[in-house]
Amino acid sequence: MNKIIGEPGSSRTTYQHENPDWVIKKPNTTSHRHKNLQEWKTWQLAVEKGIEELLVPCVKCAPDGDWLIMERAELLEDKRERPPKLPWMHDAGWKNWGVHNGRKKLLDYASSEIYKRLKQL
Ligand SMILES: Nc1ncnc2c1ncn2[C@@H]1O[C@H](COP(=O)(O)OP(=O)(O)O)[C@@H](O)[C@H]1O
Numbered sequence: 314m315n316k317i318i319g320e321p322g323s324s325r326t327t328y329q330h331e332n333p334d335w336v337i338k339k340p341n342t343t344s345h346r347h348k349n350l351q352e353w354k355t356w357q358l359a360v361e362k363g364i365e366e367l368l369v370p371c372v373k374c375a376p377d378g379d380w381l382i383m384e385r386a387e388l389l390e391d392k393r394e395r396p397p398k399l400p401w402m403h404d405a406g407w408k409n410w411g412v413h414n415g416r417k418k419l420l421d422y423a424s425s426e427i428y429k430r431l432k433q434l
C-alpha cells in the first residue's frame with residue numbers, strides 16, 4: 314500500500330492514491346466498511362442539495378465499501394483555522410477539515426447524523 318496520509322482515523326486509514334490528486338480510504342476492519350458507504354451516500358445527497366462545494370468530493374466507492382477514492386485535500390495545521398459551523402454539520406472538529414481548490418471543505422463526513430440533517434434541508 315502507499316503512504317498513509319494524516320493519522321489513521323477510528324474507522325478508516327487514508328492512503329495516497331497513484332493519482333496524486335486522489336486519496337484512498339480503507340476501512341480498519343471489515344465492520345467499518347459502512348463508513349465508506351455512508352460517506353459516498355452523503356456525497357450524492359450533497360450534490361442533490363447543491364452544497365457539494367463544502368465537501369471534498371468523493372470520486373468512486375467499492376459497492377461493498379472496501380475502498381473509497383476521494384480527492385486529496387491539504388490538512389489544516391492549526392485548530393484556529395477551523396471554519397464557521399453550519400447547522401447541518403455534526404461533530405465536525407477542525408481535523409475533519411481540509412483545503413481543496415483553495416477552499417475549506419469537510420474531508421470526513423461519514424456520519425449518519427450529517428446525512429439526516431442534510432436530508433432535511
Ligand atoms: N480527502 C482527504 N485528503 C487528505 N487527507 C485526508 C482526506 N480524507 C481523510 N484524510 C486524512 O485521513 C484521516 C482519516 O480519515 P477519516 O476520513 O477522518 O477517517 P475516519 O472516518 O476513521 O475518521 C483524516 O483525519 C485526515 O488526516
Ligand SMILES: [Mg+2]
Pocket residue numbers: 322323409421
Ligand atoms: Mg476522521
